[in-house]
Amino acid sequence: MKESVSRIPLTIAAPPRLAAIDIGTNSFRCIVVEVDPQEGFRILDDEKAQVRLGEGLNNSGIISPEAQQRAIEALQRMCKIISGLGAQMVEVVATSAVRKANNRDQFIRAVKDATGLEIKVIDGDVEADLATLSVHHNFAMEKQRFAVADIGGGSVEIVIASGRHTETVTSLELGAVFLTEKFIHSNPPSEEELKQLRKYIRKSLKQAGIGDGLPVSCLVGSGGTMTNIGSMVMAMRGEDYESVHRYEVLHSEVVHLLAMLTRKNQKERQSITGLSPERADIIIAGMVLTDELMRRSKTNLLRINAKGIREGLILQSLQKRGLLPVTRQPRDWRKSVIDFARSCRFDEQHSEQVCRLACQIFDTIAPLSGLGKRERELLEAAALLHDIGYFISYHQHHKHSYHLIRHANLFGFTPREREIIANLARYHRKAKPKKSHSNFCVLSEEDRLLVRQLGAVLRLADGLDRRRNRQISDLDCQLDKTSLSLTLSGNSDLSVEAYGAETKGDLFSDVFGYRIKVKTVTVQ
Known part of the structure; x- marks a missing residue:
């Protein structure tokens, strides 16, 4: 009689899953990915919450109780998504709003008590590095001089680079929420408000040396302002592509779109195809900044990076854990x-x-x-x-x-x-x-x-x-x-x-x- 042989089922380890949360001044983004040997990772979920954490921060100097409550509710929801997808590691970074808030420590403790998340507050240079990491993952930039701009609610991070070599990194308090609260008080904005807004941006960029030296081939833009510019231009052209990621916009299109937007009040702007209604109040400030960045850097081409800091955070986490080479061959x-x-x-x-x-x-x-x-x-x-x-x-x-x-x-x-x-x-x-x-x-x-x-x-x-x-x-x-x-x-x-x-x-x-x-x- 043959002896029975017990068979042990073969189990194959599932690929690791990671999550990253970007706590911004205007919105929070949460991305959950699974490690993929070909692409580095594949996205399982990409959640966005319009929190307006920096609302009123410029005047009060603190994150308001209402904004803190909205933040905690959004982060609790994101934690449930992360848990449901089985992500083993979570990276959480906070940018401009938390960085400058006088009650930042209290906010960080409140978030940890409510969600268990450990927030790391990063400076503008780190933000810029993460945005640039995402650019190199998505665009072939090896043989050109280019600029990167990540426009958030509180600040903008600007990088000038030649291929893989970073020339300058600049972080300026020129975010879309900050500029709107500081300069735009009429609906639609008055000519004088727009004049003062543009004058302030120009002076800030000039003092920071943005645009000094040779022109760049293109500006690669990330953040909500940039993706909404891409969506609006796509609608204006009558195009209907699956995503605005890697979409290309001409400077003249930014100028014409901005001229149209400044003539409309907030309610009218909310009905414009391609513009997120919750961004209708801050889009003008963000677009004036984009216009001036393109003028200063002497480029006619804006390329949209729909990924940005949260993807850079994932790439950095993969490299840190040995799941992605630190120095990669140029993508082809x-x-x-x-x-x-x-x-x-x-x-x-x-x-x-x-x-x-x-x-x-x-x-x-x-x-x-x-x-x-x-x-x-x-x-x-x-x-x-x-x-x-x-x-x-x-x-x-x-x-x-x-x-x-x-x-x-x-x-x-x-x-x-x-x-x-x-x-x-x-x-x-x-x-x-x-x-x-x-x-x-x-x-x-x-x-x-x-x-x-x-x-x-x-x-x-x-x-x-x-x-x-x-x-x-x-x-x-x-x-x-x-x-x-x-x-x-x-x-x-x-x-x-x-x-x-x-x-x-x-x-x-x-x-x-x-x-x-x-x-x-x-x-x-």
């Missing part, structure tokens, strides 16, 4: 794309083949079509990701690919570029782009043309690997006045690949006006 858009594709279990060999063939076709037609390096990168990303919809289902997988890409966190791409990549994947098969398609009609005229051009190339390249087994070893592309001639080389019969090119070259002929001619060559 291609690695981010491939990591995401692998998480969707894509057919790597087929996708790489389509990418290679698409780039060869692109290089042939680009000089005559006004397409450049960035368009080539968008095509590469789409070629690598075009079939990830298989992860959900074969049927309609091109549409599944669109939705997966649209909501992906692809490093190095703006929301607009991610939308273009998603559309390219959407049209690699089946129907050609039509204005009746909801995903296509919302694009600008310029982007619709780009989707048709790059989509035509991707569609043709996908047809060239119809059997998905990389039969084409070499592709020769020749362009004349009327046609694109493709010579396919391989060590076996390529009739299926030739047929795939001929049937999927329809959009290419529509867009570029070239007939597709295919010839095959068998090589031994």
Whole structure:
């Protein structure tokens, strides 16, 4: 008789979970993450509470009992979220309001008694470091001189950097709540109030040396003021992207938006699409500061970082615990794309083949079509990701690919570029782009043309690997006045690949006006 063998179930340790709370002058933010070996972490929850901790602080010098009670209620709620998600470690930092309050010690004790949270009060330089850490995690800044501005309710932290080298760090008492309470008392604000507000900001920035030296390529902005600017501009443009994170705004758009806002009273501002109603009273001060920062730093481009200090705190915590390297290699858009594709279990060999063939076709037609390096990168990303919809289902997988890409966190791409990549994947098969398609009609005229051009190339390249087994070893592309001639080389019969090119070259002929001619060559 066989002896019974007891089996011990194999248990796999769950990835660590961390939480970070940023106690700001205007709002509190709580983020809960799970450690992820590819991205460093993935967000499980991101809670925001509009507390107005610094309300009246400039006049009284203390955190009011009412503000303290709102703070405790918000933090108790956040603690329940953290506990429910099983986060093992919690980092809590407080910034300008707690830093300057005469009753800060009493406030910290009250919070600990009510919630058990240990608050660490950080200075402006540490805030700036955390904001910059988040910038490097989300933007490719290695080869440029840039500025970072994190606008809070009580202060603004400003960093000037060249790649990974920080040149200057400045913390100024120019937060949106502070400036509003100090200068804006009319509704809408009077011309004299706006004049004094701008004069004060200009003087403060000049005395701090902001804008001295060479111009910067862009201003990377974080905080509620910046994300609301991004949302309002997105609405003004008629765009509807999944997030304002990495969204790009022109200085002229900030100026025009600000001029419109200053003519409206608070109730009217609350109805503006993209502006959080609870920020309607302080947005003008924050936007005047943004305008002056862009003028002083001599840049025309604002890039929105929707993460900011709380993400920097998570990154710092991961590094401190050895869960993330302290010195990381510069992030790369291609690695981010491939990591995401692998998480969707894509057919790597087929996708790489389509990418290679698409780039060869692109290089042939680009000089005559006004397409450049960035368009080539968008095509590469789409070629690598075009079939990830298989992860959900074969049927309609091109549409599944669109939705997966649209909501992906692809490093190095703006929301607009991610939308273009998603559309390219959407049209690699089946129907050609039509204005009746909801995903296509919302694009600008310029982007619709780009989707048709790059989509035509991707569609043709996908047809060239119809059997998905990389039969084409070499592709020769020749362009004349009327046609694109493709010579396919391989060590076996390529009739299926030739047929795939001929049937999927329809959009290419529509867009570029070239007939597709295919010839095959068998090589031994």
